[in-house]
Amino acid sequence: MPPGPIVNAVDLWKRWVPRSYQQRVIEARVAARRRTDPRRPLPDFLVIGAQRCGTSSLYKYLEQHPCVLSSLRKETEYFSARWPNGEAWYRAHFPSRWRRSAETRRRGFGVLTFEASPNYVFHPLAPARAARMVPDAKLVVLLRNPVSRAFSHHQHEVRAGRETLPFAEALACEADRLAGEEERMVREPGYRSLAWERYSYQARGRYAEQLERWMSQFGPERFLVLRSEDLYADPPGTYRELLAFLGLPDWQPPAFRNHSYSGGAPEPAEAFPPSVRRRLEEAFSVPNRRLYSLLGRDLGWE
Secondary structure: OOEOOOOOHHHHHHHHOOHHHHHHHHHHHHHHHHHHOOOOOOOOEEEEEOOOOOHHHHHHHHHOOOOEEEOOOOOOOOOOOOHHHOHHHHHOOOOOHHHHHHHHHHHOOOOEEEEEOOOHHHOOOHHHHHHHHOOOOEEEEEEOOHHHHHHHHHHHHHHOOOOOOOHHHHHHHHHHHHOOHHHHHHHOOOOOOHHHHHOOOOHHHOHHHHHHHHHOOOOHHHEEEEEHHHHHHOHHHHHHHHHHHHOOOOOOOOOOOEOOOOOOOOOOOOOOOHHHHHHHHHHOHHHHHHHHHHHOOOOOOO
């Protein structure tokens, strides 16, 4: 899926308007919605991760579906970083009951709402929070070969100006950077760890332990786990599988563009050192087998 051109005014606005201003506009809309309808319905399904696995593209494909109404922003991060904002703040991101009813009548099919926050699958408190608030939600997980994911994550942080270390050095420093951060997040539910968000290159790829945490709160039948590689290689087939899981009518967007990058070239800032790749492949060998056992299928990453 090569990066696609900007296709509408919304995409143009998102590309050229500073992100800080976009967020202020969204927060103003959230505040207005809280005043007018504080009990908006909660989402029917969540895309919970993982980071750097194609969730931006998946979000775009879903929000184009005629029977889907998306959240005000892709990443509300409510069950992770923005939990202190409160339930009314979260509900304000979703359509009102009136709009859902009107769209259902217009389209002749029950509409669904959703959000996509790729930090959810990794956050230690998100599963229990989500289970308390949206216990009947379906959960979509997009997973990528953890070796490729880790390198993509590092390059993303480099492009954003938040990482100055080469990949090998960043991996060597990861344990020290993250030391005590998850424990503090559990101990102080309002604490947001930027180090945990930015420098968890290898930790985020240990998918089994993250899914086990989620599956202890939700039944396994509520999950659809997709491979990023399948989304990249066969977007229509992967999309049909997703729609079937969600109970949505079959439909295809006009094009399956790569929405992971907002302009600019996606090429990495450095080449992936072969020796580092081999070390990561060895490090992920046991966690991958644990994941395959949990899912009951081999994802073919070796």
